[in-house]
Amino acid sequence: MEKIAPVRGTRDFYPEQMAVRNWIMDGWRAVSRRNGFEEYDAPIFEYLQLYTQKSGEEIVSQLFAMQDRGGRDLAIRPEITPSLARMINQQIHSLPRPVKWFSVPRLCRAERPQKGRLREFFQWNIDIIGDDSPLADAESIFTAIDYLRSVGLTSRDVVAKISSRSMLAAWLQELGATPQELDTIYALLDKRAKLPEETFQALAVEKIPEAGLRNKILELFQIDSFEKLKASAPPAAQEEVARLETLFHLLEVMGVRDYCTFDIHIVRGLAYYTGVVFEVFDRGAELRALCGGGRYDNLLKVLGGPKVSATGFGMGDVVLEILLREKNLLQTAAVPLDFYVIDAAAELGEQTVQTACQLRGRGFSAAFSYKRLPLGKQLKQASSQKARFAVILGQETIDSRQVTIKDMASGLQKTIALPEFLAGPDKVFAAGT
């Protein structure tokens, strides 16, 4: 019969890789919870319309689309935010505000796989819904950094680049751009740091044909610090600049200002952002963004709900794992084996199985060999499975129901009555041996 390969751009999680994934996701969950977020999830597929209504028909080519038996169009989720908006809209009147939720969904995109971008991945999402204060934006950014900091990434390793679409909108309109032109200008700005200067200038001429407006906009794009931004802001943009200043002040109060910088190039690709936008990069700038997010105050309305303000971010596991591996910070979720139960005499095989099962029933992890093996080989297995203690049933078990407990780290051992051991197996942890 034919051997079948996995689909390109997907990953098999053998136990070793699974332990890494679990460590990353456990960290996301722990940091979400300590920052006051509650976990939610949505189905892995939705009606296709949920994505086209938000992003237009062109999104379809990036989706894994399918039909159900009734011929209805479905798609595997490429992001969870539309599902979140749908869920919030369903319960909009009964949910307390602000809603602070997180999720760690599996997402799929029908893209060409490349470094840092797969067709199936996991993404940590946090969202704060129903609060339009800079404090909510600050807490969102803090939470991303709180995680990165918790795994050992310092402000010399990563940087959160922050800007504001509402600030840009006010400023650009003051320069003479129409509201309809804004999306084109955002897309141009988004490309500035990614294109060679010459290519970028040609694109600018194409996108903003009027030279006077174009030059003013290109001058704005040159602003490379928050001080310069503040000094040259026109009156119409000052309120939004002040809001951004409040955000930076709050990030200072929160103790993560050193991770943050103003960067006018950050506008985010997705159309739905309306206010603060940010992306986190490795300082070496060799990888794609680790994390991106911002304020999106219109999405719930686009999906049939009321206008409710919202802010949040997504952090994927693929780029994060590459960076943590490069920095030698990658860990695996620890799964200790408490006891390895060994029979030192052939007739004790069943009692060994029984003892292991009794330990499991009491909540401890316990293993034993399926095969009858010499004592030395069983001890080697205990060691290779990283058991904390070996429980050895031998002649003393036959004679007087005693077992020998061996501390695998120190090698020390002691013999105690089996019923006494089973009555409190955790006492050996406290006592060592």
Added chain:
Amino acid sequence: MEKIAPVRGTRDFYPEQMAVRNWIMDGWRAVSRRNGFEEYDAPIFEYLQLYTQKSGEEIVSQLFAMQDRGGRDLAIRPEITPSLARMINQQIHSLPRPVKWFSVPRLCRAERPQKGRLREFFQWNIDIIGDDSPLADAESIFTAIDYLRSVGLTSRDVVAKISSRSMLAAWLQELGATPQELDTIYALLDKRAKLPEETFQALAVEKIPEAGLRNKILELFQIDSFEKLKASAPPAAQEEVARLETLFHLLEVMGVRDYCTFDIHIVRGLAYYTGVVFEVFDRGAELRALCGGGRYDNLLKVLGGPKVSATGFGMGDVVLEILLREKNLLQTAAVPLDFYVIDAAAELGEQTVQTACQLRGRGFSAAFSYKRLPLGKQLKQASSQKARFAVILGQETIDSRQVTIKDMASGLQKTIALPEFLAGPDKVFAAGT
């Protein structure tokens, strides 16, 4: 804009439902680990051929099938065992034996939703690969029961019904059935407990036209205890009956015999089972099976690998949750909030945010109000969010950098220096107040 519904047969996991799902899945993981299983996972979609090669073309109608950009046929996984077999086959020469792996995959089936059966669900899978002893079968069944027992289901609530396909195969052939007829007879047997007697008899006549053979087979189907099975087994089936007896003895040794019974009706729907088969039901027999599994020694070969013996089971979350809810045993994963930080004076707002963020950075969960609220309202929020302690910043913080820690359960409180508190926030847990 239009409001979009979720797809029928899928579930939205609002935080309350998510806490239930997490509790169930945390339990599956904990019991897997204490029984010595390592976690793995596979992609959510595979090449369609992985499923058709194993189960034939008729499976396609039960799958969510789709195509990638290159026109290759893909499908969302309806079960994880084919992916497991694919992964094992890829590393067959480097994996130690036995392989003991578990997974808690999300699965999708294009079925009509009904009670206990959804189009998207989670299923705990454990598998032991590379060992053909009854001990491996026993450990698989033990692990299922170990979980059910751990959540409070007793042997009066649930029962594991056990039989053996290899025993049936030997017996049926002794009665005169050909190897080619076995699958038809298994399918008939599978229906016996599900159909009215008359309908079943008519089906039997249709499927086994020869009256002599049919009557002998229907007589075999009447056997309703292991004792009767053993007493009437023909010599050709005695080895397999003895193997089944060893299994029941091992389940006795393991301390779960009272959960187990022999039931000749258990054959399992899927074609790939070759030996022991079992299903777990509620004793009331009002729900679908909670869990099903058995030995499948040919699957790896069907998927392009060598012949390697394997045994395992799957337990879905949907029927399990219904039963646990009925028995009032359902719990939620506990997510305690350690500290709710409160400002009792307007000018302390920023310091409140700072204190909460410092607590989070030290690994504790901490929350605060986004809005300026009176002290009483903030205390109410601390209480409604089930905080263990309120940390109150007030006049004494302004005067002498002190904070008041209030134990929300006892109401007791004490005032200590803020730096001292931040140096060891966990000391308040030990001390109470």
